[in-house]
Amino acid sequence: MIHSIFLAKAKYRAVRQSCPPLNSANADFDLSGARNWQHSARSDGQAVETVELRSGASLILSEFEAGEARVFRFTEPEDMFGFGFHLQDGARFCFDGFDFATRALDVWVCAAPRGAPSQFVLPAKGFRTVSIRFDPEVAEEYFDEGLALPAQARDILKCARTRTGAARVARMEPAAAARLQSMFTTSYGGAARRLYLQSCALDLLADQIGSLVRQESDSGALQPHHRERVVAARDYLDRHFRDPPTIPELAKIVGTNEFTLKRAFKAAFGVTLFGYVLKRRMEHAELLLLQGTTVAGAAEEVGYDCPRSFSAAFRRQLGKTPSAVRRAAR
Numbered sequence: 001m002i003h004s005i006f007l008a009k010a011k012y013r014a015v016r017q018s019c020p021p022l023n024s025a026n027a028d029f030d031l032s033g034a035r036n037w038q039h040s041a042r043s044d045g046q047a048v049e050t051v052e053l054r055s056g057a058s059l060i061l062s063e064f065e066a067g068e069a070r071v072f073r074f075t076e077p078e079d080m081f082g083f084g085f086h087l088q089d090g091a092r093f094c095f096d097g098f099d100f101a102t103r104a105l106d107v108w109v110c111a112a113p114r115g116a117p118s119q120f121v122l123p124a125k126g127f128r129t130v131s132i133r134f135d136p137e138v139a140e141e142y143f144d145e146g147l148a149l150p151a152q153a154r155d156i157l158k159c160a161r162t163r164t165g166a167a168r169v170a171r172m173e174p175a176a177a178a179r180l181q182s183m184f185t186t187s188y189g190g191a192a193r194r195l196y197l198q199s200c201a202l203d204l205l206a207d208q209i210g211s212l213v214r215q216e217s218d219s220g221a222l223q224p225h226h227r228e229r230v231v232a233a234r235d236y237l238d239r240h241f242r243d244p245p246t247i248p249e250l251a252k253i254v255g256t257n258e259f260t261l262k263r264a265f266k267a268a269f270g271v272t273l274f275g276y277v278l279k280r281r282m283e284h285a286e287l288l289l290l291q292g293t294t295v296a297g298a299a300e301e302v303g304y305d306c307p308r309s310f311s312a313a314f315r316r317q318l319g320k321t322p323s324a325v326r327r328a329a330r
Contacts, residue, residue: 034073034119046070051197054248054258056138059130059201063184066126076116081160082133084108085172085204087180091129092121105177107170107208109153111136111160130180132201136160142259149209169209176208187309191243192277198247199274202262226264229254233265234276241280242302247273282317285310289325298322 038048045065052058064070090103102108112118134142139157143149149157156165172180179200188196232254237244245253250273251261265273281302288298299310299322314322 034071037072037074051194051201053132053198053201054138054246056135057142057248058133059197060133061183061197062127062129062131064122064127067124069124070122071119072122073117073119075118076112076114079111079113079136079161080133081111081136081139081157082109082131083205083209084110085130085132085176085180085208086128087130087172087177087184088128089123089125091123091127094119102168105172106168107172108166109156109169110164110166111156112164113161116164128180128184130183130201130204132205142257153209172208176204179203179207187306187312189305190303192303194246195244195277196274199262199272202247202258203272206259206262226256226260227268229256230261230265230268233261233273234269237273237277238280241277241284244277278313279317282314285314285322286318286325289322290328292326295322295326 045067047061047063049061050058051061084102084107086102086104086106086108088104090101090106092101136157139160143154143157150169152167152169156167159165183197183200186193186196233250236250236253244250247258247261251258254261256264262273265271265276269276271279285298285302288301289295293301295311296307299305299307302310304310304313311322314320
């Protein structure tokens with residue numbers, strides 16, 4: 001995950017030039033005490049969560065509170081290509097005699113073949129990062145059909161099955177950092193949380209990675225076949241907003257890929273897929289409240305476990321509180 005997001009060989013000069021080396025002269029920790037890394041773990045002061053985006057693609061959120069520096073080791077179980085988005089502080093990595101460090105708000109791209117080992121150190125100040133990992137074959141499909149890659153990332157993807165590679169490709173933009181922060185603090189649960197995290201992950205890739213290359217297809221009016229598919233997607237969400245499909249599932253249903261669906265949907269309707277589902281849920285909740293349903297009942301009906309979170313979302317979306325709507329209906 002984080003570790004594997006940054007595996008690299010010395011041949012990638014950009015990494016050597018942009019990252020301070022981690023060697024005996026400036027290392028301040030002992031790699032011999034490394035613990036095995038797990039993609040899903042929760043204990044005092046640390047949480048690692050993995051969310052499947054689709055077959056062959058996953059999102060990993062890692063959060064470590066301030067304390068002692070933590071040392072981990074990991075061996076890649078499968079070939080991997082991915083991106084790492086550092087929100088809080090940086091980390092240090094060691095692979096095959098090549099050591100490097102990352103910084104807060106860095107965006108990294110990496111690749112590693114099956115069996116590649118790594119060791120990495122997370123800082124005592126605390127650490128938050130989001131990693132998006134792909135099977136290389138899935139990545140080739142994603143970035144061929146839906147989103148262009150900058151040249152440096154394309155070169156790393158090409159070697160993903162045979163050797164490791166990594167490079168820092170960007171500094172995170174303020175909007176991306178805010179979106180990343182919201183992934184750790186969101187109050188959504190269940191299907192709404194899954195859809196929200198998927199939407200944020202795709203937004204991160206589209207906004208941060210897509211901004212590094214020129215995409216002529218993003219300009220101008222929607223092509224007719226794209227419009228047909230987003231209209232079909234909207235109609236499907238209208239029928240299934242209580243239990244919406246994942247973004248990959250919806251893309252498959254209407255016959256396109258995730259990136260194209262997200263961009264075309266926003267261009268056509270001026271709202272994201274997640275925003276549209278939220279809007280439909282709140283409209284349905286308002287109808288329930290007008291029919292006499294309690295606030296707690298309406299919250300549960302549209303997928304909220306916490307009435308307080310529901311009330312806040314309802315007010316942001318409709319500009320009024322659920323209790324005010326219910327009082328007006330009496």
